[in-house]
Amino acid sequence: MWILYTFPPGRGSFYPRCVFHATTGLLCPGCGTTHALHELLHGQFGAAFKSNPFFFAVMLAGVYAAPSLLRGEQPPLFMKTWFAWTCFAVTMAWWIGRNIF
Amino acid sequence: MNCPNCGTTNLDNASICVNCGRPLSSAGGYTPPPPPAPAPSAAYTPPPTPTGVVPVQIPNYLWQSIVVTLCCCLPLGIVGIIFAAQVNDKIRQGDIAGAMEASKNAKKWTLIGFIVGIVAQVIIWALYSAAILSAIHSGQFNR
Numbered sequence: 001m002w003i004l005y006t007f008p009p010g011r012g013s014f015y016p017r018c019v020f021h022a023t024t025g026l027l028c029p030g031c032g033t034t035h036a037l038h039e040l041l042h043g044q045f046g047a048a049f050k051s052n053p054f055f056f057a058v059m060l061a062g063v064y065a066a067p068s069l070l071r072g073e074q075p076p077l078f079m080k081t082w083f084a085w086t087c088f089a090v091t092m093a094w095w096i097g098r099n100i101f
Numbered sequence: 102m103n104c105p106n107c108g109t110t111n112l113d114n115a116s117i118c119v120n121c122g123r124p125l126s127s128a129g130g131y132t133p134p135p136p137p138a139p140a141p142s143a144a145y146t147p148p149p150t151p152t153g154v155v156p157v158q159i160p161n162y163l164w165q166s167i168v169v170t171l172c173c174c175l176p177l178g179i180v181g182i183i184f185a186a187q188v189n190d191k192i193r194q195g196d197i198a199g200a201m202e203a204s205k206n207a208k209k210w211t212l213i214g215f216i217v218g219i220v221a222q223v224i225i226w227a228l229y230s231a232a233i234l235s236a237i238h239s240g241q242f243n244r
Contacts, residue, residue: 017229019221020176030171058171065164076107078163079121081193084186087163091170091179 005041009034029054029095054094122159122192122200159200161188162207169214177214181207 009015020028032052039048049056068075077083102125103110109120117124166181184207191200 016222017225019218019225022225028176033171055171058167061164061167069164073106073123074121074158074160075164076109076121079107079161079189079192081186081189084161084163084182084189087167088179088182088186091167091182095176095179
């Protein structure tokens, strides 16, 4: 947390790097998560959202799922067929879309 | 009967919830009839599991796959998401064996994605460190 707050991610930083981005130059669905976390800790919600809106969606799902997961159960929504396929579709759309636009 | 986990109404003789896959048993102690035994085959079949064992929920590894995808472990996490969706599909169709199989695949690919991601991370970190060290060594940072 403190490390994330203090040191901005960017070129030449020590943070884990995206292998996909390093090898292909394209962005992966998770690219920008470290930036988003850093900006969130500084209260810059707009900048964080810009860095990776997909991460926000995953966080929302995480907030929903946390109580079930902590009880060792599977969140009911996660077991719905439409939800799983939506996750897949959103991930793919986001991954392809962010590299085109 | 209603599922104790998600509240979905299921058929009275359902052994698992059509929505979340949790095993169902009614309060009256009624146990659902076992599925029809497969036809005996010449091939060796493992001994049946002891009766009375509570069937476990079939995990679909959906959130693990999403985390692996988000943490940039290559597109392998997405394979995990596909298998997770198949687990849900098959549970809904009542295909328990198929769901178990998809669950195994989801676990496998999520794990592969995670391990490959970590290994690739270490390699790339080593490469960058080497590049930075050589840059320092050759005096590029001395202004």
